[in-house]
Amino acid sequence: MTEGQPREIVAAVGLTKRFGDTVALDDVSFVVEGPGLCAVLGPNGAGKTTLLDLLEGLAEPTRGAYRLFGKEPRPYPRRRVGVVMQKEAQIERVTAREYAELFSAIYGVRGGPLRILARARLEHRAETAVTRLSGGEAARLFIATAVVHDPTLVFLDEPTAHLDPENKRIVGEMLRELAAERTLFMTTHDLREADALADRLLFLVGGRVRASGTKAELVQAVPEAERRGLGVEDAFFHFCAIEIREGQAIGRGEAT
Numbered sequence: 130m131t132e133g134q135p136r137e138i139v140a141a142v143g144l145t146k147r148f149g150d151t152v153a154l155d156d157v158s159f160v161v162e163g164p165g166l167c168a169v170l171g172p173n174g175a176g177k178t179t180l181l182d183l184l185e186g187l188a189e190p191t192r193g194a195y196r197l198f199g200k201e202p203r204p205y206p207r208r209r210v211g212v213v214m215q216k217e218a219q220i221e222r223v224t225a226r227e228y229a230e231l232f233s234a235i236y237g238v239r240g241g242p243l244r245i246l247a248r249a250r251l252e253h254r255a256e257t258a259v260t261r262l263s264g265g266e267a268a269r270l271f272i273a274t275a276v277v278h279d280p281t282l283v284f285l286d287e288p289t290a291h292l293d294p295e296n297k298r299i300v301g302e303m304l305r306e307l308a309a310e311r312t313l314f315m316t317t318h319d320l321r322e323a324d325a326l327a328d329r330l331l332f333l334v335g336g337r338v339r340a341s342g343t344k345a346e347l348v349q350a351v352p353e354a355e356r357r358g359l360g361v362e363d364a365f366f367h368f369c370a371i372e373i374r375e376g377q378a379i380g381r382g383e384a385t
């Protein structure tokens with residue numbers, strides 16, 4: 130296959146995950162081709178983090194399987210995968226430089242710390258404790274660190290949650306740049322952000338896939354009468370029957 134052509138990067142085949150009586154993921158199947166940015170959208174409790182845990186090799190499915198890069202992930206292809214967790218560990222007093230050094234050493238990347246700080250645009254904050262960085266600075270540091278070993282696939286769990294619009298925009302630009310040559314698989318609650326950034330969408334509600342495909346496919350599937358303006362918002366409403374408040378997807382009847 131020629132370089133640059135879309136190819137299968139992530140595929141789930143009947144993935145199911147139970148926690149006791151709770152079915153967090155229920156027979157989830159989809160294929161994501163790359164490169165590009167796939168946004169996984171769903172309300173609280175939809176199963177987004179559980180799905181990432183499985184695909185990152187951190188938990189085992191109750192049933193079903195998945196492929197990464199068209200193969201069974203055994204052994205797990207750690208060097209080709211980067212991860213940005215929802216709650217990154219923040220060790221007291223560790224500076225941005227030390228954080229970058231630590232992860233560069235883990236991945237054995239020479240020159241990694243400088244690359245991380247430059248990509249995160251944090252050279253001037255290198256000696257600042259990670260816990261003292263602003264939300265936007267910390268998000269940039271975690272993302273730049275997750276790609277220090279140049280992975281083909283990056284999982285990101287709500288990387289822009291709690292950021293103000295300006296920082297969302299800056300981090301969004303960073304994600305778009307990264308998505309030009311790799312696959313980003315990113316959870317978010319923010320439909321506006323998904324509209325601005327995503328090439329592909331996966332709608333998850335109550336542990337089940339409601340729709341998946343390219344943004345263009347899903348947006349075009351919305352009947353004219355249901356279109357209100359923002360493509361991803363309309364598509365999410367159409368496929369998921371979920372209320373939308375201020376660009377955020379919220380389960381019906383859920384308190385804000």
Ligand SMILES: Nc1ncnc2c1ncn2[C@@H]1O[C@H](COP(=O)(O)OP(=O)(O)OP(=O)(O)O)[C@@H](O)[C@H]1O
Binds near residue numbers: 173178
């Ligand atoms: N370790 C666990 N033990 C028991 N139940 C769990 C566990 N992890 C997740 N769940 C349950 O599985 C369901 C899916 O949770 P998950 O965290 O994957 O959803 P989510 O879409 O990531 O939600 P959020 O948007 O709030 O982060 C929820 O009902 C949750 O309570």
